[in-house]
Amino acid sequence: MQTPLHPLHAVILAGTVPLFLGVLLSDIAYFQTYEVQWKNFASWLIVGGLSFGGFALLWALIGFFRGSVREARKAIHVFLLLAIFVLGFINALVHAGDAWASMPSGLVLSAIVAVLAMIVTGSGFSGTQPGAMR
């Protein structure tokens, strides 16, 4: 049986979804309009996503190594969060390129990271029942 998420862990993990989704939507807007303000939004949203994702990764890592049973499911969870953090960080550097220098690689990375954030959050919450938390 899966361990339910701690409420704070749940908030941090779930926070990655709107942030990285916001990155993707901002990048799509920049791609379509060349309006550089969208890229500024994306750059800060990446910082937000990395902050939440970083704490979620830390929490998951601690949980993974402290847990008595090291489930494969937990390992995948940790790996996905690590992938989000690494790809998200690379995406931050790509977005630091001036103007269109971030395109199209930034948009591709943003899409991958947004999808990964949704998967890891969805899987993290699956099995959690209201009222079943520790």
Place this chain on the structure above:
Amino acid sequence: MKHIRLPALAAFSLLLSACGGDTEPPQFGPAPQLPEPQRELLPTMKIAKPVEWGDRKPVAPQGYTVAAIATDLKIPRQALVLPNGDILVAEGRGGGAPKLTPKDVIAARIKAKGTTSVAGGNRLTLLRDGDGDGSYETQRVFAENLNAPYGLALIDGKLYVANQDQLVRFDYQEGQLQASGSPVTVTDLPSELNHHWTKALAASADGRFLYVGIGSNSNITERGMTAEAERAMVWQVDAQTGAHRRYATGLRNPTALAIQPGTDQLWAVVNERDEIGPNLAPDYLTSVREGGFYGWPYSYWGSNVDTRVRPGNPQKVASTIRPDYSLGSHVAALGLAFSLPAMGAQFADGVFVGEHGSWNRGVPVGYKVVFVPFRDGRPAGDPIDFVTGFQADGNTFGRPVGVTVDPRGALIVADDLSNTVWRVTPVSRPEASSSSASAVPEG
């Protein structure tokens, strides 16, 4: 000692270049070899490490001496030699555009390490050598409460100062030690954001017009095109009325302007874009054609398209004028002055260029004053080092900005890192010509 160190340094930089691939055949002159643009995940940054001069001094060629004629200034940028030999120095620091991205926040902190920690003076300092012995014993504030003054010009008893936001005018009488009052505004200058804040200034030969160099508001449009209204261009301002028009455009950051003696031809040094590799894009020296377009932001060095700019503009790219003379990428030319015979036979015909030095390059370039020889009114030949020694063993002692030729035979160099004004003079006495330029430290 100097003679031992220099070859060692050369060997070291050769070694570095073999490893880093930073240096390629030098990109000087009218037809530089341009590599393909490079995208790096992290821009290469090599920030100057400021160190006090101590007993050192800048190094001039054999037969020239270097002296510090003013120290403890508040960020000297450009100088003007007045008819009586007095020197005015503009001091200040401008800019301060809001930081819009995480990159702005981080890069600003890193780059600040390579500049002085002194607060800008927002003033003009007057230096006077009353007895003509080469020592400027009088140093006093000529005018204060200016706003990051940079370009200076004198026309018929009127002193023009290009603040970062306004062109202003003082009445000036020969021998004056202090401005007689507050300046009069000639015209407002573009000052929104002021990413590139310096406003270069030159007066036309007949004194009717002033040319003002206005830098772009970004490296390469990352603040959006609306921020670039009236930027990256040279204005021609009517000295009487203050009315202006665009004289030439597409000049990313025209940091120094000068009129070629005996003509009415405007010349400029221009700083080009960063972050497309160590050998792109060349900073340049060029004659400025009226109505000409020089590429920024759409292309560099003629019609080499910069793909970071969207939407592009093929028509503008096609109309781009190729500059006259490449000074090399990232050297950061900030000073320009035409020479004259009083500077000595080898340096009589040409221009001096002050190079502030690179940040976006593994092997630093610039950090010196070069001389570009002219023949028949055009650049001819590779640049010759004129003042060096600003950087050694990984330490940076000074960074040249404005260069000014004193008609009596001296080059005035403003150094905005050590807050010093240097004066380089030919040693005319034959017995002195054998002594090394830096033999005697300045007292």
